[in-house]
Amino acid sequence: MTLLQVENLSVTYTPRDLPANRAVHDVTFDIDEGEFVGLLGESGCGKSTLGNAVLRLLSPPARISGGRVVFDGVDVTTASEDELRALRWTDLSTVFQSSMNSLNPVIRVQAQFADTFAAHRIPGDVTARATELLELVSLDRHVLRAYPHELSGGMKQRVALALALALRPKLVVLDEPTTGLDVVVQRSILTRLAELRRELGFAVLFISHDLGTVLEMADRVMVMYGGEIVENRTAAGMLHEPRHPYTRGLLGSYADPRLPDVQVTYIPGRPPDLSRPHRGCLFTPRCPHAEDACREVHPELLPERGGLVRCLVAQEDRLPVVRLGAADAAATIGSHFPATGALTDPGGTPDVVAEAVLSVDQVSKRYTTRRGLRTSTTDAVRDVSFTLHPGRVTALVGQSGSGKSTIARLVTGVERPSSGEVRFEGGSGPTVRVDRLRGRALVDYRRHVQMVFQDPFSALNPTRTVAYALSRPLVNFAGLRGTAIRERSAQLLESVGLAPAGQFLDKLPHQLSGGQRQRVVTARALAPDPQVLIADEPISMLDVSIRAEILELLGELVRNRRLAMLYITHDLLSARLLADEVLVLNQGVLVERGPTRDVIGAARDDYTRLLLDSIPNPFAPAKRSGDASVVRSAQPGG
Amino acid sequence: MSTPAPAVPAPGADTEGLQVAATEQARHSRLPGWFVILWRNGKCRIGLLMLGAFVLVALLAPLIAPYDPRGDDFPTSLAPTGGHWLGTTAQGEDVFSQLIVGARTSLIVGLAAGLLSTLIGLVIGLTAGYLQGWVDEVLSFLINLGLVVPALPLMVTLAAYAPVRGLWLIIAVISVTGWAYGARIKRSQIITLRTRDYITAARFAGDGTARIIAREIVPNMTSLIVVGFMGAALGAIGGEAGLAFLGLGDPQTVSWGTMLNQASLGGALLTGQWAWLIAPGLALSLLITSFTLINFGIDALSNPHLRED
Incomplete structure (x- = not known):
């Protein structure tokens, strides 16, 4: 039976300062009761707008400019606010894109459940019902007493999912529910979601840019491009x-x-x-x-x-x-x-390995935190050693909280290790002890070691042009002045594939796409002509469809400029494509290391295998349909 | 292109041309962009027009004012007449001329004290928030001190015991007592801004602390600074009027506050000279109203969502 009918729906954005933009154009589709429908597309193709239009949650300047949405016999497009209020959450709920931030930070989880029940006049014991809901999403009852900031991203997402299911809705709209979570947590949430749907029988509209996830989960997949649905067929059909x-x-x-x-x-x-x-x-x-x-x-x-x-x-x-x-x-x-x-993938036998430019020698980092009257210590990194070589990419792989970013901070001199040494041997002078640098010496060191950041949307100052961003390292490190700065900036942009450079120099970051921004961030890192490049999850915030493009760029730069790169990621596929050597980090300890093909092709450590099994891969079910249960049993609790 | 006028041009030509056009447009409209946003808001437009009128009057005061505001050779305590639109004071000065010249004082105090306290707040708030650690402890203590000390009694005490009299004393007193609130807000804003990746990136690009604050952070909090300035200017205008009304102003300058003070001393109510009392009061409220109305538009500057209605 048809639960949701969308007929010729169009949504138009009419901002005051910009021309009108029809984000969704003439979209028609149905969702049956209990059906799991995926909605796919790159960012900016209108999928979130469509999701919000179904819930009628659009706010100006967006408005429904045509067509209608019928949910369970009610025309959502013309219903009054009172009718909608009765419908929303009871029958039609959602987990938002940034639902990690949709929990109120100043009230406990229990109170958030209590609010939901009170708003819909559900009588009974809140604690009992909320505990039951948390059990549905595999969370312990202690979570009820916690404030949102005390929970990890994955746990918050589970709470948001439990809240969305609180009133047993018939349809749940999930808008990128796992974006921003690492692969292992994503895998466990999606597995739980699939089980819940089988138990409770609700329908799902699952919005994502990640085809891998959608194809694994959905019965039917709709692909959106430029505000239109361009393909709509069963997941199996789409895959084959x-x-x-x-x-x-x-x-x-x-x-x-x-x-x-x-x-x-x-x-x-x-x-x-x-x-x-x-x-x-x-x-x-x-x-x-x-x-x-x-x-x-x-x-x-x-x-x-x-x-x-x-x-x-x-x-x-x-x-x-x-x-x-x-x-x-x-x-x-x-x-x-x-x-x-x-x-x-780079493959091939590694050529003669050059001398190490940077060595990390038995480094540990311990954080001491005060909680109430007691102090507790956390070992973020324990006894880690590795070296970086010119022209080679070393991938540091692990899920969030494994200590990857701490290592990046130690290597770049942002923090100092509790014990061990970080040595830089690439400079013209004597070996630099990075763990002892301060002040001016630290600034000088960064001439040689630069970083590509994770989020290209926050790594560029929104009020500064591309030319300004590129000019700073050129002025500070290369000592360029006057017109030479602009010439060199243009060369840098062209070297990262932004040509003709003149078109990009005077742009502000918001005028660039995510991929273009990441190229600018890379160009800025290359400006001082560094010997070591630290790339901290440089593709995780980008659309799946353009990730390979950035990987290709990084790979070329490493080989053409003889850079030594530390590539930090939770994604083993990208590590496989880019890296010569892989280090697997679990809770601050290196558990496996070696040439990429050996480590990934024949993983020995359980943790490495868990990371491998968590990668969304639409082709996997066909190949190894038998071991889905293995994946599930390997999940860590919580 | 070989195909006759295709709607979708070949790859490459597609998006870039449009973006260049957008950049061009942005470059042309960047300067008055903020003004356009302010002007479009109805309330803000009224506020701007009112403020504009006050500024004009203040600038052209010597031309507009019919008499010397200090000249006391008219009959005393006249009711409004054709020659003296708002009557004369108990000393025989023309009230209308005083009102016109008084606009100058109020605007100068508002501008100068507003700028000064915004500047103090900016420097202290930004330094505390960016550096953190013990610097923040010390400066935060100062800010909190500035917040808890009751401003009006402090202003009165400072003004009463100061060895000199004059407009600049008033400006100094108002600035010294009024910076703490703005400093507090700027400190909390910079604490959220300083952890952004682009600040780390600037440090990796070799930039120093002062440059990072001035070039990377301050441009991202312009609207906050402007709101802070408007608030401070508003407070300064009120503060000057208050001090002058209490008789702590500079007796040599003509301001709306001293006018109110003299109207009260000269028994304007007893002699039935309503205009003498109401005119400076009304001018003061209108000026303050214009600032408040402009603030509605400034909200839209800092929050793009508000620009759509």
Whole structure:
């Protein structure tokens, strides 16, 4: 039975200072009772707007400009606020994109449940009901007494999920529920979600940019591009026979890192600007199969091979045939994407390893915290040793809280180790003891060691132009003055693939896409001509479809400029593609290390295997359908 | 391009051209951008017009004022007449001329004391918030001291015992007593800003503390600084009027506060000279109202969501 009907829905943003932008255009779909539907697309394609429109939570300047949403017989688009209030949360609930921040920081978890019950006049014992709900999401009852800041990101997300399920809704809208969590926590939350749905039978609209997750979880998947649904078919169908070139491109971002040959692809270019009128297919500028007709005729969403697809070439059955096996699917799609850049793993035998430029020798870091009257100590890093070499990438892998970022701070001299030595041997002078640097010497050291940050949206000052950001290291380290600064900045931008540089120098960060910002951040790190580059999760905040692009850039820079790179990540697929050597860090201790292919291809440590099993991989179920239960049993509690 | 006028241009030409246009537009509109946002808000527009009128009057005071505000050769305690629109004082001065010239004093005090206390607050708040540690302990103690000491009695005491009299004393007294609130707000703002990645990035780019504060942090809190200035200026104008009304102002300068003081001393109520009493009071409230109205628009500067209605 149909639970949610969306008919010809359009949403338009009409800001005062900018041209109107139709974020969602003529979208029609149904969700049946108990159905798990995935909604996929890159950022800026309108998927969150669509999710909010279904709940009628849009706020100006966004408004529903056409069509209607019918939920369980009620027209949500015209219902009064009173009718909506009765509907929301009781039958139709949501977990927001930033639901980690949607918990009120000043009240305990129990009070948040009490609020929900009180608002909907549910009688009975709050503690008993809340405990039961927390058990649903595998959380201990002690969590009820906690304030949100005392919980980890994963735990907060579970609380948000428990709150969303509190009134047994018929439909839950999940908007990127696991974005920002590390792979292991993501895996355990998704596993629990799948089990809960089987037990409770609610329908889900799951919004994500991560095709891997969606294909694993969903019954049916809708792919959105430029505010339109471009493909809508069952998850199995989409996996084995993706019909829209965009879907094929998205699928190319996945591969099993354990395979002997790993290849991923990306889709060059950016989503269309929806404030301008477009003729023809919106995907044409990025499409490898585009024909003349695609530029003229806007395709309709028509039934095709058991699903719906919005592509002229596919509808006329002229798409190149793709043989889609389970294992080599990514490679196959990649080879049919002539316009995309493909990234293969470095592989090969390592050439002669040069002298180490940076050595970390038996380093430990202990934090002492005062809690009430007692002091407690935490060993963030214990007895870690490794070396970095020119022209080689060393990946430091582990989930959040494993001490990866602490090591980055120790290596860059932001913090000092409790014991052990960090030595920099790449300078012209004598060996530098990084753990003893201060003041001016520390500034000088950073001429040689630079960082690429995790979040390109916060690593660039929103009020400063690209030219200013690049000029600072050039002035401070290279001693450039006057017009030389601008010339060198332009060269740097071109070296990270932002050409022609003149177009980017005077832009403010908000005028750039996430991928472009990360390139600017990289260019700034390269400005002092460093010998060591620390990249702290440089792709985790980016869309899956452009991650490979940044990885490719980093790989090229390392090999062309003979940089020594420490690549910090929780994602073993990216480590496999980029790194020569992998160090696996678990709770501050190195548990496994060695050449990338050995560590990932034949992981010996349980923790490494857990990280590997947590990677979302749409091709995995087909290949090893039997060991899903193994993955589940390997989850750490909480 | 070979295809005749395609709606979607080839890759590369697509988004970039548009972005260049956007950058161009931003460059042209960056300077008056803040003004456009202020002007679009109805309340704020009224406030700006009112403030503009006051500023104009203050600038052109010598031309507008019909008589010398200090000239006391008119009949005393006149009711409003054609020659003296608002009557004359008990000393025989023209009230209307005093009102016009008084606008100058109020605006100068507002501007100078507002700037001065914003500056003190900015330096102390930013240093405390950015450096933290013992520097923060000491400066926070100073800020808290400034917050708990009751401002009005302190102002009265300072003004009463100061060895000199004059407008600049009043400005100094108001600034010294009024900076703490702004410092507190700026300190908490910088504590959230200093942990942003771009601050760490600036440190990695070799920038020093002073430059990071001035070039990376301050531009991100412009609207907060402007709101702080408006608040401080408002307080300063009120403070000057209050001190002058209590007779602690500079007897040589004509201000709305001294006018109120003299109206009260000269028994304006007893002689039925309503205009003498009401005119400076009304001017003062209108000036303060204009600041408050402008603040509605400044909210929209700091919060883009408010710009949409």
